[in-house]
Amino acid sequence: MTDMTTGSAAPDPHRTTEIVAKSLDRRRRKQSRLKWIGMGAIMIAFTMLFILVASLVSTGWQAFVQTHITVEVFVDPEEIRADRLPRGNFDDVLETTLGNMLPGVDMTDRATARSVGSILSDGAQFKLRDMVVANPELIGETITLKVPTSDIYDQLNKGLIDRETDNANRRVKDDEIARFDALKAQGVVSKPFNSTLFTSADSRFPEQAGLKGAIVGSFWALLVCFLISFPLGIGAAIYLEEFAPKNKISDIIEVNINNLAAVPSVVFGLLALAVFIGWFGMPRSAPFVGGLTLALMTMPTIIIATRAALKAVPPSIREAALGLGASRQQVVFQHVLPLAMPGILTGTIIGLAQALGETAPLLLIGMNAFITSAPSGPFESATALPTQIFIWADSPERGFVSRTSAAILVLLGFLVLMNGVAIYLRQKFERKW
Amino acid sequence: MSSFPFILLILAAIAGYVINRSAAKSIRDDGNRLHSMTSYHGMFSALLILVPVLTLILVWLALQGAAINAIVMRDLPAGTLDGIGSGAEQLILAEITSISRGQMFGTPEDWKLAAADRYLALYNWSRWLLIAVVAALSLGILAFARSRVAADFRARQGVEGIVTGLMIFCSVVAIFTTFGIILSLSFETYRFLELVPLTDFLFGANWEPQIPIRADQIAAVGAFGWLPVILGTIVITVVALFVAVPIGLMSAIYLNEFAPRKLRAVIKPGLEMLAGVPTVVYGFFAVLVVAPAIRNLGQSLGIDVAPNTALAAGSVMGIMLVPFISSFADDALSAVPSALKDAALGIGATRGEMMTTVLFPAALPGIVGGVLLAVSRAIGETMIVVMAAGLMANLTINPLDSVTTVTVQIVTLLIGDTSFDNPKTLAAFALGMMLFLVTLVINIFALRIVRKYREAYD
Numbered sequence: 001m002t003d004m005t006t007g008s009a010a011p012d013p014h015r016t017t018e019i020v021a022k023s024l025d026r027r028r029r030k031q032s033r034l035k036w037i038g039m040g041a042i043m044i045a046f047t048m049l050f051i052l053v054a055s056l057v058s059t060g061w062q063a064f065v066q067t068h069i070t071v072e073v074f075v076d077p078e079e080i081r082a083d084r085l086p087r088g089n090f091d092d093v094l095e096t097t098l099g100n101m102l103p104g105v106d107m108t109d110r111a112t113a114r115s116v117g118s119i120l121s122d123g124a125q126f127k128l129r130d131m132v133v134a135n136p137e138l139i140g141e142t143i144t145l146k147v148p149t150s151d152i153y154d155q156l157n158k159g160l161i162d163r164e165t166d167n168a169n170r171r172v173k174d175d176e177i178a179r180f181d182a183l184k185a186q187g188v189v190s191k192p193f194n195s196t197l198f199t200s201a202d203s204r205f206p207e208q209a210g211l212k213g214a215i216v217g218s219f220w221a222l223l224v225c226f227l228i229s230f231p232l233g234i235g236a237a238i239y240l241e242e243f244a245p246k247n248k249i250s251d252i253i254e255v256n257i258n259n260l261a262a263v264p265s266v267v268f269g270l271l272a273l274a275v276f277i278g279w280f281g282m283p284r285s286a287p288f289v290g291g292l293t294l295a296l297m298t299m300p301t302i303i304i305a306t307r308a309a310l311k312a313v314p315p316s317i318r319e320a321a322l323g324l325g326a327s328r329q330q331v332v333f334q335h336v337l338p339l340a341m342p343g344i345l346t347g348t349i350i351g352l353a354q355a356l357g358e359t360a361p362l363l364l365i366g367m368n369a370f371i372t373s374a375p376s377g378p379f380e381s382a383t384a385l386p387t388q389i390f391i392w393a394d395s396p397e398r399g400f401v402s403r404t405s406a407a408i409l410v411l412l413g414f415l416v417l418m419n420g421v422a423i424y425l426r427q428k429f430e431r432k433w
Numbered sequence: 434m435s436s437f438p439f440i441l442l443i444l445a446a447i448a449g450y451v452i453n454r455s456a457a458k459s460i461r462d463d464g465n466r467l468h469s470m471t472s473y474h475g476m477f478s479a480l481l482i483l484v485p486v487l488t489l490i491l492v493w494l495a496l497q498g499a500a501i502n503a504i505v506m507r508d509l510p511a512g513t514l515d516g517i518g519s520g521a522e523q524l525i526l527a528e529i530t531s532i533s534r535g536q537m538f539g540t541p542e543d544w545k546l547a548a549a550d551r552y553l554a555l556y557n558w559s560r561w562l563l564i565a566v567v568a569a570l571s572l573g574i575l576a577f578a579r580s581r582v583a584a585d586f587r588a589r590q591g592v593e594g595i596v597t598g599l600m601i602f603c604s605v606v607a608i609f610t611t612f613g614i615i616l617s618l619s620f621e622t623y624r625f626l627e628l629v630p631l632t633d634f635l636f637g638a639n640w641e642p643q644i645p646i647r648a649d650q651i652a653a654v655g656a657f658g659w660l661p662v663i664l665g666t667i668v669i670t671v672v673a674l675f676v677a678v679p680i681g682l683m684s685a686i687y688l689n690e691f692a693p694r695k696l697r698a699v700i701k702p703g704l705e706m707l708a709g710v711p712t713v714v715y716g717f718f719a720v721l722v723v724a725p726a727i728r729n730l731g732q733s734l735g736i737d738v739a740p741n742t743a744l745a746a747g748s749v750m751g752i753m754l755v756p757f758i759s760s761f762a763d764d765a766l767s768a769v770p771s772a773l774k775d776a777a778l779g780i781g782a783t784r785g786e787m788m789t790t791v792l793f794p795a796a797l798p799g800i801v802g803g804v805l806l807a808v809s810r811a812i813g814e815t816m817i818v819v820m821a822a823g824l825m826a827n828l829t830i831n832p833l834d835s836v837t838t839v840t841v842q843i844v845t846l847l848i849g850d851t852s853f854d855n856p857k858t859l860a861a862f863a864l865g866m867m868l869f870l871v872t873l874v875i876n877i878f879a880l881r882i883v884r885k886y887r888e889a890y891d
Contacts, residue, residue, distance in 0.1 A: 020781070031785025038687025041680045042700055048752045049707055052714075055722045235603030243597065244604070255880075257607045262806065262876045263869065264813025266840050267614060270865040273847065274617035281498040296610050303607070329593045357711025360815035360840070364847050386713045386816075393717045393820060401721070408714050415709060 056412075060405030066194035066207060067149045067157040069120065069183060073097050074142045075132060086133045090125035091117060094147070101186065102179055115176055119183070121148040123208045148196070149189075151206040151399040153180055157189060160398070197406060201374050202383065202391070206399025209392070211407055213374040217287050217367065217382030218356060224291025224378055225298055225355050230348055232295070233302030234337075240303070241310045242332050261300035268297050269364030277365060284366040285381035293365060294355040301354065305347020309340040314433045342429035349422040353415050359386040385411045435560075438490050438567045442483065445571035449478035449578055456582040469588035477588045478578035480595045482571050489570065493563050501555045502526055508551060510544050618869060621862030628856045629657045634863060636660065640826035640837075642846060642857045657860050659867065661826035665836030669747040669818060670811040672832050676751025678804060681758030688759070689766040690788050701760075708756035716820030719749040724821060731833065739823070739835040746821035747832065750814055754807045761803025761883075765796040770890055798886040805879035809872040815840040839864050 073093060080088035095117035099107035107113045124147035131145070132138050148154075152172050155161050157180070167174050183189055201213030236257075244250040272293040276282045282289050313336045321331040362368070368387045375382035383391065389411065392404040454475030461467050467474075506514070506526060514522060525545075532541055532549035541549075582588075626634070637658015684704065688697055724745035731738030738744075769792055777787040793800075823835030824845060846861040 027783050027786065031783045034785045034788065035687065035691045038683045038691060041683035042687060042704075044680055045684060045704060045707060045752070045755050049703070051722065052710070052718050055718065056714075059721065232603045232606055235600045236607065239597075239600035239604045243600065253604050253608060256611055258880060259873065259876055260607055260610060262809060262872070262880075263614070264810075264815070264840070264872055266813065266815045266843055267618075267865055267869050270843070270847075270862060271610070271614045271617055274621055274862065275613055278617075279499075280495050281502060299607065299610075327589065327593065329596060353709070357709075357713070359711065359713040360819075360844065363819075363844055368848065386711055389713050389717065390816070390820070393713075393720065404717055405721075408717060411711065412714070415711070419709065 056405045056408050059402050060409045061402075062158050062160070063197065063399075063402040063406035064194050065158075065191045066196065067154040068146045068190050068192055069149055070144060070146045070188045070190065071097050071101070071120075072142055073128060073145050075128075075139050077140045080132060080139055082136045082139055085136060086129055088129070088132070090129045090132075094120055094124055094128065098183075101188070102182055105179060116179060119149055119153050119176075119180060121150045121207045122205055123148060146190070146192075148207045151397060154207055155398055156180060157184075157191065160402075197403070201372050202370060202388065203372060204370075206395075206397050206403055209400070209403060211385070211388060211410060213371055214383045214385045214388035214407070215410075216374040217290075218384040218386075220287035220375060220378040220382065221290040221294060221362075221367075221384055222352055222356060224288050225294040226348070226352060228292065228295035229298040229302055229351070233299045233348075234306050234344065236299070237303045237306035237310065238332060238337070241307045242336070243328070257300050257303055261304065264360075265297060265358055266360040266364065268293055269361030271296070272361060273364050283379060283381070285369045285371070285383075286365075286379050287367070287375060287382050287384070288378040289365050290362050290367050290384060291378065293361045294358060297358065297361070298351040298355045301351035302344075302348050305351070306340070306344045309343025309347065310336060312343060312433070313339045339431070342425055346422045346426045346430075349418050349425070353418040353422075356414060356418070357386055357411065359390060362387050363390065385414070435494075437560075438563050441564065441567050442486050442490065442571065445486070445568075445575060446479040446482045449482045449571075449575050450475035452575070452579055453478035453582055456579060457588075460582065460584050465584040468585050469590075473588040473592050474582055474586070477581070477591045477595075478575065480592060481578050482574045484595060484599070485574070486567055486570055490563065490567060493559075493566075497556075497559050497563075501552065501559065504555060505529060505548050505552050509548060513544065614869060618862055618866040621859050622866045625856060625859035625863040628859065633657060634659055638828055640842070642842070642860050655856070657856065657863075659839075659864065661828040662837060662839055662842055662864070663867075664828060664830065665743070665822070665826065666812055666838040666840075668743050668830055668832055668836050669750065669822060669838055670808060672744055672747025673750040673754055673811045674804070674808065676748050677754035677758050677807060680751075681755045681807075682762050682800070684755070685759040685762035685766060686788055686793070689763050690784055690792070701763075704756040704759055707752065708760075710753070712753065712814060712816040713820070715749050715753050716816045716818075719745050719817060719821035723749050736833065738833050741821060741823045741835045743822060743832045743834065743836045746818050749821065750811055750817050753814070753817065754811060757810065758803055758807050761806065762796070762800045765799025765803065765883075765886070766792055768799060768887055768890055769795045798882055802879045802883035802886065805875055805882070809875040809879065812875075813840065813868060813872050815844060819844050839868050843868070 071094070074097065076093055076096070079093050080090065095113055096107070098116050098119060099105060099113065102116065105112060105116060107116065124145075127147055128145060131143070149157070152161070156172055156177065161170065161172060163170075163177065172180075180189075196208060197210050198215075199212055200208060200210035203209040240250065240254065244253075272289060276289050276292060277284055317335055317339065318331050321335045322328070326334070362384050367382065367384050368391055369381055369383065370391070371381050371383055385407065389404055389407045392400045392407060454471045457467060457469075457471040457474035461471065506522065509525075514525075528541065529545055529548045529552055531537075532545060533552045634657050637656055638660050639656035639658045640661050641656045684700075688700060692700065724741065727742060727745050727748075728738050728740065773791055773795055774787060777791040778784070782790065818838045818841050822841055823837050824841065825835060826837045826842075827834055829836065843861045843864050846857055846864075
C-alpha cells in the first residue's frame with residue numbers, strides 16, 4: 001500500500017482520508033435528503049390516491065341508501081275506479097294518506113297539500129298504480145306501502161341540508177322540515193339499501209335514477225369489443241411473432257401498432273363518428289358501435305400482451321414439436337398457444353378493463369343520451385357506465401352528486417374485480433420456464 | 434331475425450365439416466393412405482364456407498342501410514327535395530324511418546307514409562335476398578369442397594393457407610385503422626377548409642364556433658382560429674408536467690435505488706392503481722375536490738381564481754401522469770448497465786452521488802422519451818379537461834384563468850345531434866386532425882429516442 005503512493009505525487013494518504021471523512025457527513029446528508037425527497041414524492045402520490053378514494057366514498061356511500069316512508073294507504077274507490085285503470089288519482093290518494101298522518105296540517109290549503117305531497121317521490125304513485133293494476137281487488141282496502149321520498153327530503157334526512165341556513169335561502173322551508181320531523185317521530189321514516197340504483201335506468205329524478213341501463217350498455221359494448229378484438233388481436237400477434245418474414249412490411253405494421261396504442265382516444269371517437277355512423281349509417285348511441293370503437297383501441301394492447309406471452313414460451317417446446325413432424329402451424333396452435341393462453345387472457349382482461357373506463361370515444365358516438373330503459377340488445381340506444389358518470393356529474397340536482405360518486409365506486413368495483421381476475425389467472429397458471 | 438343468416442352459415446359450416454370428414458374417413462377405411470388427417474378435410478370445407486360467406490354477410494349488412502336510404506330518397510315524389518339543404522333531407526329520412534317503426538307524430542303526409550312502406554318492403558326484400566344468397570353460396574361451396582376430397586388431396590396445406598391469410602388480415606386491420614383515421618380526418622378537414630381558409634384556422638387568434646342562425650347571415654359564421662385553443666392546451670399540459678415530472682422522477686429514483694425490495698413490491702402496484710383509474714373519475718375528482726380547494730385557497734390569499742381554472746384540470750392530469758412517468762423513468766434507470774453503477778460506487782461515490790452524477794445522466798434520454806410520451810398523453814387527454822376546464826377560448830397563459838383545450842372543443846362541438854355540413858362540426862374534425870398529427874409526431878420522436886437509447890446499452 002505504502003509502496004504505491006510514495007513514488008507518485010499523490011497527496012498524503014492520511015490527509016486524503018481526513019478530507020474524505022470530513023466531507024462524508026455532508027455527502028451522506030445529501031444522499032438521505034435525496035432519499036427523503038423520493039419518499040415524499042411517493043407519499044404525495046399515495047395521499048392523492050387516498051384523497052380521491054376517500055372523497056368518493058364519503059360522498060358516495062349516501063347514495064347506496066335511500067330514505068323511504070312507510071305509509072298505510074287507503075285505496076279510495078272514489079279516486080281510483082276499477083273500470084278506469086290504469087288511470088286514477090294515485091297522487092291524491094298518497095297526498096291524503098300523508099295528510100292523515102300529519103294531524104294539525106291544513107290539507108285544504110292547496111299549497112300546503114302540494115308541499116306535503118312533494119315529500120314523496122314522483123315514483124311513489126307509479127309504484128302504487130302498478131300494485132293496484134296488478135291486483136284491482138286492492139281498491140277499497142288499506143295497504144302498507146314503503147315508498148321513496150323525493151330527493152330534497154332524502155337530502156334532509158341524510159343531513160346534507162344545513163338546518164341552520166337562513167329559511168329564505170334553504171330549499172326546504174321551516175314548516176316543511178317540521179312536517180318531515182313529525183313523520184320521523186312516528187317512526188315511519190327508514191333508510192334501507194337503495195336497490196333502485198341497480199334495478200332502474202336513468203331518470204331526471206335522482207331518487208329514481210339507477211345504473212341498470214349503463215351496466216347493461218357497458219356489458220354489450222364490452223362483449224362486442226371482446227368478440228372483435230380478441231380473435232383479431234391474437235391472429236395479428238401470432239402472425240407477427242411466429243410467421244411474419246422480417247422485412248419492411250412487417251416493420252411498418254409493428255411501428256403502426258405501437259403508434260396506434262398511443263393515439264388519443266378521442267381521435268378513435270372521431271373515426272367512429274365519421275366512418276361507422278357517417279359513412280356506414282350505423283345507429284347512433286348503440287353499444288355495438290361503442291364496442292367496435294373500443295375494439296380498435298383495445299386491439300394494440302391485446303397484440304402487445306399476446307406477443308409477450310408467445311415470446312415467453314421457450315423454444316425447446318417449438319423444437320420438440322417440430323422434431324416430431326408437426327407443421328409450423330400445428331406447433332403454434334397445438335403447443336405454443338395453449339401454453340401462452342394464461343398470459344394472453346391476463347393481457348386481454350387488462351385491456352378490457354381499460355376499455356370499460358374509456359369515455360371520450362363513447363361521448364362522440366352519442367352514448368351520453370338520456371335513456372330511461374335498459375337496452376335489450378347491442379343495437380339499441382344505451383349509455384355506458386363512464387358516460388353515465390359524465391351525465392350525472394353534469395346534472396344540477398344535489399342528489400346526483402352522491403349518485404355520481406356511487407356510480408364511480410361501482411365502476412371502480414368492476415375494474416378491481418377484472419384486475420383481480422387477471423392477477424389470479426397470472427398467479428395460478430403462469431409457468432416460469 | 435337478423436341473426437338468421439349467421440345461423441344458416443354456422444349450420445352450413447358444421448355440415449361441411451362433418452360431410453368432408455366422413456368422406457375422408459370412408460376413403461381411409463377403404464384402405465387408402467390419406468395425405469392429410471380427416472379433421473383437416475373437414476376444416477378445409479368449413480373454412481372455405483365460413484370465410485367468403487361471412488364476409489358477404491358483413492359487407493351486406495354494413496351497406497344495406499345506406500343503400501336502402503338512398504333508394505327511398507331517390508324514389509320520393511319528384512320535387513319534394515328540391516332546394517332544401519342536406520340537414521332537412523336528413524330530417525325527412527329520420528321521419529320516414531321512425532314512421533316505419535310505427536312511431537308517428539301527428540299525421541304525416543301521404544308520400545311519407547308511402548316512403549315508409551317502401552322502406553319496410555325494401556328491408557324485408559333485402560333480408561330474404563340475403564338468406565337466399567347465403568344458402569345458395571354455402572351449398573355451392575359445400576359441393577365444391579366435397580368434390581375435392583381425395584386420398585392425395587393436400588387438405589392441411591389448404592387449411593394452413595387459409596389460416597395464414599386470416600392472420601395476415603388480422604395484422605393488416607391495424608393498418609386499416611390508421612388509414613381510416615387519416616382518411617376520415619383529412620376528408621372532413623378538407624371540407625372544413627373549403628368553408629374556412631387554412632390561414633384563418635392556423636393563425637387566427639379568435640375561436641368562436643357558431644352556426645349562423647339565418648342562411649344569409651355570413652358574418653355570424655364564427656371565428657375559427659385555433660391559436661387560443663392550442664395555447665390553452667399548452668398551459669394545461671405545462672401545469673400537468675409541473676406536477677407529474679418531479680413527483681414521477683423522484684419516486685422512480687427512490688424506487689430504483691433506495692427502496693427495500695419488499696416496499697418496492699408494494700409501492701409499484703400501488704402507483705399503477707393511479708394509472709388504472711378511468712379519466713372520467715379524475716375529471717369528477719377535479720370538479721368535486723380540487724377546483725373548490727384551489728378556489729378557497731385563492732380566496733383566502735385574496736387572489737381571483739376562475740371557477741374552472743386551468744390549475745385544477747392541469748394538476749389532476751399531473752397526478753394521472755405520475756405513474757406513467759415513474760414507470761418509464763424506472764425502466765430507463767434499470768436499463769443502465771450495472772458496470773456504470775459499480776464503477777461509480779467503486780471509486781467511493783455514495784449511492785446518492787452515483788444516482789445524481791452517473792445513473793440519472795446515463796438514463797436521461799430514456800427519461801426524456803418517457804416525458805415526451807406523457808406530453809402527448811396530456812395533449813390528447815379528454816375527460817379531465819372536458820369536465821374541469823372551461824369552454825371559452827381565452828388567449829392567456831395565466832393558469833388561474835379558465836382556458837379551453839383542443840379535446841374539449843372537439844367533444845363540445847360534437848356532443849348532441851350533428852350533421853356533417855356545417856363548419857362547427859367540421860371544425861371538430863380539423864382540430865382532431867391537428868391533435869392526431871401533433872401527438873403522432875411526438876410519439877414517433879419519443880419512441881425513437883426510447884428505442885435508440887435501449888439499443889445503445891444492449
